[in-house]
Amino acid sequence: MGLFITFEGSEGSGKTTQIKKAGEYLKRKNISFLITEEPGGTRLGNELRKILLNKSSLHINGKSELLLFAAARAQHVEEIIRPTLEDGKVVLCDRYSDATIAYQSFGRGLDIDDVRWINNFATRFLTPDLTLLFDIPVDIGLKRAMKRISRIVDLPVEDRFESEEIEFHKRVREGYHALIKSDPERFRTIDASRGIDDIHRDVCRYLDSIIGT
Numbered sequence: 001m002g003l004f005i006t007f008e009g010s011e012g013s014g015k016t017t018q019i020k021k022a023g024e025y026l027k028r029k030n031i032s033f034l035i036t037e038e039p040g041g042t043r044l045g046n047e048l049r050k051i052l053l054n055k056s057s058l059h060i061n062g063k064s065e066l067l068l069f070a071a072a073r074a075q076h077v078e079e080i081i082r083p084t085l086e087d088g089k090v091v092l093c094d095r096y097s098d099a100t101i102a103y104q105s106f107g108r109g110l111d112i113d114d115v116r117w118i119n120n121f122a123t124r125f126l127t128p129d130l131t132l133l134f135d136i137p138v139d140i141g142l143k144r145a146m147k148r149i150s151r152i153v154d155l156p157v158e159d160r161f162e163s164e165e166i167e168f169h170k171r172v173r174e175g176y177h178a179l180i181k182s183d184p185e186r187f188r189t190i191d192a193s194r195g196i197d198d199i200h201r202d203v204c205r206y207l208d209s210i211i212g213t
């Protein structure tokens, strides 16, 4: 069995930048890995991603949103994540079940036990071996995310969540902090307000400690 490592954090925390650099690091070490993301990673996941992230006239209520993320995840786990782990590879995943607790429960206010139940149903209890949590004050993260969005020239832009009020994003960050407390063994918190290279050094250290290189 391979290793399942997830990258989590609020908007603009730099997960995507860091997951790419982590992949380059593993490549230099000749370690087989796959980088994937949620929602996404499969054809169904990519279709659901468009519905979930593009701000459009489509109204999606909280429960429907939860179930759509869960549907994307169920497909992703069965089609991509489990088979890759069974091949003995390292899976680096940009967001996973913890994002659902942080966004749909803490952010949207859905009952946490319901969200956990749906997560477990979708994943058949597949839990990451390690979760790197990129922690950043909401105002700094949102500024970074908005800057990235402003550079996108192709429409549609994936900005449905970035457009939420600041209080929503603060609740999401609190959600991640609560998750760290509930499972300190699995989480490693990284101060994501620093420069890209400093953060990457921490990521490499945590990867080395779990991969055993």
Ligand code: Z5A
Residues within 6 Å of the ligand: 009, 010, 011, 012, 013, 014, 015, 016, 017, 018, 037, 038, 039, 053, 069, 094, 095, 096, 097, 099, 100, 101, 103, 104, 144, 145, 147, 148, 158, 161, 162, 192, 193, 194, 195, 196, 199
């Ligand atoms: N969501 C959910 O609600 N429930 C769920 O179960 C799941 C997801 C799975 C997914 O969008 C959205 O879906 C997400 C939660 C919700 N909400 N949003 N938005 P996504 O995966 O497309 O977007 P994201 O994960 O939120 O990405 P992001 O926050 O926009 O970006 P990031 O991955 O954290 O950061 P980045 O793209 O690497 O960096 C952002 C910008 O900052 C970019 O211009 C970088 O060049 C720059 N950057 C990166 N690092 C640094 C440092 N260290 N210093 C300065 N600038 C930096």
